[in-house]
Amino acid sequence: MSAGTDPVTDDLAADAPAASGGFLGEALHIAFLTVVPILAALVVTGLILLAVGVDPIRYYGFVVERGLLSPSGRQQTLTRMAPLLFIAAGLIVAFRSGLWNLGGDGQFLLGAVAAAALAPLLITMLPGWLTLIACFAAATLVAMVWSLLPALLRAYQGVNEIITTLMMSFLGVSLANVLVKLVFLDPGTTVPQTRTLAVAERLPRLWDTTVTSGLLFGLAAIILVHLMMTRTGFGLKLRMVGANPRAAIHAGLDMPLLTVAVFALSAGLIGMGGAVDIVGIQGNVRADWNPAYGLAVIPMVFLARMNGFAAIGFVFLLSMLWIGGESAARRIGVPHHFTMVLVAVVLIMLALAEWLDHRFRQRRKV
Amino acid sequence: MSGLFTQVFFAALLFGAVTAAIPLLLAGLGEQMSEKGGVLNIGIEGMMAAGAYAGFVAAFQTGSLWAGFAAGAGAGLAVGAVMAILCVRIGLNQIVIGIALTLGLQGLTALLHHIQFSRTYPRLPAVETLRIPWLADLPVVGRAMFDQHPIVYLSVALVGVMAYVYRRTQLGLNLQAAGDKPAALDVAGVDVLRTRTVGVLVCGALAGLGGAFLANVGAGLFVPFLTGGAGFIGIVLAMLARGRPIWVLFGALLFGASLSLTTALQVGGINMPTDVIQMLPFAAVMLMLVIFGRHAGLPAAFGLPYTRGER
Numbered sequence: 001m002s003a004g005t006d007p008v009t010d011d012l013a014a015d016a017p018a019a020s021g022g023f024l025g026e027a028l029h030i031a032f033l034t035v036v037p038i039l040a041a042l043v044v045t046g047l048i049l050l051a052v053g054v055d056p057i058r059y060y061g062f063v064v065e066r067g068l069l070s071p072s073g074r075q076q077t078l079t080r081m082a083p084l085l086f087i088a089a090g091l092i093v094a095f096r097s098g099l100w101n102l103g104g105d106g107q108f109l110l111g112a113v114a115a116a117a118l119a120p121l122l123i124t125m126l127p128g129w130l131t132l133i134a135c136f137a138a139a140t141l142v143a144m145v146w147s148l149l150p151a152l153l154r155a156y157q158g159v160n161e162i163i164t165t166l167m168m169s170f171l172g173v174s175l176a177n178v179l180v181k182l183v184f185l186d187p188g189t190t191v192p193q194t195r196t197l198a199v200a201e202r203l204p205r206l207w208d209t210t211v212t213s214g215l216l217f218g219l220a221a222i223i224l225v226h227l228m229m230t231r232t233g234f235g236l237k238l239r240m241v242g243a244n245p246r247a248a249i250h251a252g253l254d255m256p257l258l259t260v261a262v263f264a265l266s267a268g269l270i271g272m273g274g275a276v277d278i279v280g281i282q283g284n285v286r287a288d289w290n291p292a293y294g295l296a297v298i299p300m301v302f303l304a305r306m307n308g309f310a311a312i313g314f315v316f317l318l319s320m321l322w323i324g325g326e327s328a329a330r331r332i333g334v335p336h337h338f339t340m341v342l343v344a345v346v347l348i349m350l351a352l353a354e355w356l357d358h359r360f361r362q363r364r365k366v
Numbered sequence: 367m368s369g370l371f372t373q374v375f376f377a378a379l380l381f382g383a384v385t386a387a388i389p390l391l392l393a394g395l396g397e398q399m400s401e402k403g404g405v406l407n408i409g410i411e412g413m414m415a416a417g418a419y420a421g422f423v424a425a426f427q428t429g430s431l432w433a434g435f436a437a438g439a440g441a442g443l444a445v446g447a448v449m450a451i452l453c454v455r456i457g458l459n460q461i462v463i464g465i466a467l468t469l470g471l472q473g474l475t476a477l478l479h480h481i482q483f484s485r486t487y488p489r490l491p492a493v494e495t496l497r498i499p500w501l502a503d504l505p506v507v508g509r510a511m512f513d514q515h516p517i518v519y520l521s522v523a524l525v526g527v528m529a530y531v532y533r534r535t536q537l538g539l540n541l542q543a544a545g546d547k548p549a550a551l552d553v554a555g556v557d558v559l560r561t562r563t564v565g566v567l568v569c570g571a572l573a574g575l576g577g578a579f580l581a582n583v584g585a586g587l588f589v590p591f592l593t594g595g596a597g598f599i600g601i602v603l604a605m606l607a608r609g610r611p612i613w614v615l616f617g618a619l620l621f622g623a624s625l626s627l628t629t630a631l632q633v634g635g636i637n638m639p640t641d642v643i644q645m646l647p648f649a650a651v652m653l654m655l656v657i658f659g660r661h662a663g664l665p666a667a668f669g670l671p672y673t674r675g676e677r
Contacts, residue, residue: 048474052481100461149652159655162408162461163602167655170595171648177641295469302462337476337590344470351458351466 033357034303037349044349045342054334062332067324078211080319082280083108085218086273087297088304088311089225094266096229096306098242099154099259101266103165104294106172107146109285111139111271113176113194115278116285117184120195128201136275143271144264146172151263155256161263173290180287192287197279214280219312221269226308238262270294296322296340299347318343382626383619384511385584388521389414389576391618393600394607395528396572398614401604402532403565404545404667408464409449411597412471413570414577416441419475421578422588423482425490434582435517435575442574443567445471450566454559457671468597476590489587515583517575524572528611541565542609545665548672558672573597602651621647 046056066073087104094101115135122131150164186195204213229235240248241258249255273293278285300318304310318339325339393410400407407413420441425434449467452458498512532538543551544561552558580596581588599621607613624646 048477052477149656153655160605162406163605164652164655166598167602167648167651170598171645171652174641174645174648178639178645181639181641295465298465299462299469333480335476335480335590337473337480340469340473341477344466344473347462347466348452348470351452351462352456355456355458 030305033353034350037353038346040349040353041342041346044345045338048341049334049338052334054332059328059332059334062328063321063324065324066327067320067322072210073323073327075210077316077319077323078209078215079281080323081315082212082214082218083273083277084293084297084300084315084319085215085222085312086276087270087293088301088315089218089222089308090266090269090273091298091301092222092225092229092306092308092311093238093269094262095301096242097238097258097262098245099262099266100162101147101150101165101263101270102162102294102298103147103150103167103169103172103267104270104297105290105292106169106176107143107267107270108274108277108294109176109290110146110172111143111274112278112282113179113184113274113285114142114271115139115275116194116197116282117179119197119201119279120284123197123201131201132279135279136272139271139275139278140268141271143267143274146271147263147267148260151260154263155259169294176285176290177288180285180289184285186284194284196284199283212276212280214276217276218273221272222308222311225269229308296343299343302347303350379623379626380511383623384514384518385622386625387615387618387622388518389580389584389596390599390603390621391521391525391615392572392576392579393597394603394614394618395524395611396569396576397600397604398607398609398611399528399541399572400565400569401668402541402545402609402665403562404548404665404670404672405453405562405566405569406460406464406601406669407449407566407569408461408601409445409467409471410464410569410573410600411593411595412468413442413445413449413573414580414593414597414600415468415471415475415591416445417574417577418581418592419478419577419588420574422490422581425578425582426488429491431490431493431515431517431582435578438578438581439571439575442577443571445574446567446570449570450563453671454562454566457673460669460671472591472593475588479588479590487587487589490582492586493583517579517583521579522615525611525615532609532611537561537564542665544672545667548667548670552672552674558674562672573600576600599647606651606654620650624650 042060046060049056049059067077068074087108090107091101091104115138118138119131119135122134126134146168147165150159150161150168153159153164154161180194181192184194186193188195205211206213206215227235229239237248237253237258240251240253241255241262245255248258277291296318297315300314301311303314321339321342322336325334325336328334329336393414397407397410417438421434421438424437425431428434445467449463452463453460493515495513495515504512532542540551540556540561541564543554543556544558544565548558551561576596577593581592585592603614603617603621606617624643627643627646
C-alpha cells in the first residue's frame with residue numbers, strides 16, 4: 001500500500017514480488033489468499049442465512065446442484081458466462097490502465113440495443129454470418145462512442161472518470177429504453193420489445209448442448225486481452241499509465257491518446273458483451289431490461305487480481321451462483337439478490353486477507 | 367399548451383422537486399464532508415439502502431416518522447462505521463470496499479424485506495406536515511416550501527450549518543487538511559484518521575437519513591432497490607459543488623426538478639416516456655462538466671489511505 005503510486009490499483013494489482021519460495025510457492029500463496037477469503041465469506045453469509053431462518057447447507061447445496069451439477073443448469077451457467085466474459089475483459093483493460101470505467105451497464109445495454117436493432121433488419125438482406133459480424137461491429141462502435149465523452153474529459157480536462165462514466169451509464173440505460181420503446185419497437189407484439197432474431201439465425205449452439213458458441217468468443221476475448229496486457233509493448237504502455245501516470249508522461253507516452261484508446265477498448269469489449277447476449281442468447285431487447293451485469297462483474301475482476309485466466313474461473317463462479325441463486329429463489333424462497341450479498345462479503349474478506357498478508361510480510365521483513 | 371402551465375402544474379412540479387431533492391441534498395452533503403477529508407465514499411448508495419430499509423421498518427413498527435428517521439440515520443451510521451474501520455483505520459481500497467458495501471447492502475435489504483414482508487408492500491400513513499402560517503398560503507411556492515415535514519426544513523438548514531463548519535470551525539479546517547495534505551495535519555498534532563473517521567461517520571448518518579426520507583416521505587413504502595442511484599447522484603453533486611454546501615443544494619434542486627417533471631407533466635395531461643425525462647439531470651451534469659470541467663476540484667490526497675511515515 002505505497003501511497004506514492006496510483007491510489008486505486010496498487011492494493012489489488014498483481015504486484016506481489018516473489019520474495020521467496022519461487023514461482024510455485026508464490027502461486028500457492030495466491031491460491032491460499034483466494035480460497036481462504038471465499039471460505040470465510042461462505043461462513044459469514046451462512047450465518048446471515050441462519051439468522052433469517054434458512055438452512056445454509058441446504059441452500060448452498062441447492063445452488064451447486066442447480067448451477068453446476070444438473071446438466072441443464074450447467075449449460076445455463078456456461079451460456080450466462082458469454083456476456084460476462086466480455087465485460088470482464090473490458091474491465092481488465094481499464095482497471096489495469098488505472099482508469100475506472102464504472103459505466104459498463106450503459107455501454108452494455110446500448111451495444112445490446114444496437115445489435116437487436118440491426119440483426120432482424122440485416123438478416124433479410126445479408127447472409128447469416130455477415131449479419132452477426134455486422135451486429136458485433138455496430139455494438140462495439142456504439143459502446144465506444146458512448147465512452148468517448150468521459151475519455152476526452154479525462155484525457156484533456158482531467159475530469160474524474162468515475163463520475164462521468166457513472167453519469168453516462170445512467171444516461172445510456174435510459175437512452176436504451178427510449179430507443180426500445182420509441183424507435184425500434186416491434187409492431188408485431190403488444191409487449192414493448194425489439195424485433196426478435198429467430199433462434200435458427202442466432203449464434204450456433206455448441207455441439208448438441210444449449211450452450212451458445214458466444215462462450216468461445218468470450219473466452220477468446222479475455223485471453224487475448226490478457227496476452228495484450230502482459231505480453232505486448234502496447235500492454236506495457238497501458239500498465240505504465242496505470243502504475244504511475246507521472247512516470248508514463250516522463251517516459252514520453254502520449255497520455256491523452258492512450259486514455260482514449262483504453263476507454264475505446266474497454267467500452268468496445270463491453271458493447272460486444274451486449275451483442276453476444278442478443279445475437280447469442282436473448283434474440284431481442286425487452287423494454288426496461290437491465291441485467292446490471294457491470295457492477296457484479298467488477299468484484300470478480302478484483303478477485304482475479306486483473307488476471308484474465310483467473311477471471312475466467314471467477315466469472316464461472318459468479319455465473320453458477322447466479323443461475324443456482326435464481327433457481328433457489330423459486331424453490332427455497334431466498335431472493336436471488338442474496339448472491340450479491342455473497343459477492344460483496346467475498347470482496348471485503350479478500351481485501352482484509354490482502355491487508356493481513358501485507359502486514360505479515362512486512363513484519364517478517366523487519 | 368396554455369392549459370399546461372397553470373398554477374396547479376407549477377405547484378405540483380415544485381412540490382415534487384423539493385421532495386425529490388431532500389434525499390439527494392442529504393447524500394450530497396454527507397459525501398461532501400467525506401470527500402473533504404479525502405475519502406471517496408462509493409458505498410453511499412448502500413448506506414442509503416440501509417437507511418431506507420431501517421427507517422421504513424422503524425416507522426412502520428412504531429408509527430412514528432421520527433423513529434424512522436432516527437433508525438435510518440443509525441443504520442447509515444453503522445455502515446459508515448464499517449467503512450471507516452475498513453477504509454480509514456485499515457486503509458483498504460476505497461473503491462473496492464465502496465462497491466462491496468453498495469452491492470451487499472442492496473442485496474441484504476432486498477433479502478430482509480423479502481423475509482419480513484414477502485411480496486407485500488405496506489404503505490405508511492400520509493406524512494404530517496408542519497404548516498408555516500401565512501407563507502404556506504402563497505400561490506405556487508407555498509405548499510412546496512412551507513407545508514412540508516419538519517425534516518425538510520432541518521435538511522435545508524443543514525446547508526448553513528455545514529458552511530459554518532467548513533468556514534469557521536477547527537473541524538472544518540482539519541477536514542480540509544486531511545484531504546489536501548494529511549501529513550501536514552499529522553505533524554500539527556491532529557489525528558488524521560480520527561478526522562477522516564468523523565467525515566465518514568457523518569456521511570453515513572446523513573446518507574441513512576436521506577434513505578429514510580426517500581422511503582418514508584418520498585415513496586411512503588419500501589421496495590428493494592428503492593434508492594435507484596440517488597447515492598451516486600449525491601457523489602456527483604459533491605464533486606461538482608467543489609466543497610461548497612450551497613451548490614449541493616442548488617444541484618439537488620435541479621436534479622429534484624427533473625425527477626419530478628415526469629409526474630408534473632402527467633398532472634398537466636402530457637404523457638411522455640419517463641425515460642426521456644430521467645435523462646435530463648444526467649445530461650445536464652455532463653453538459654456542466656464539459657463546460658466547467660477544467661475546474662473540477664478534488665482534494666489532493668483524494669482516495670488515498672493515510673499511513674503515518676509512508677510517502
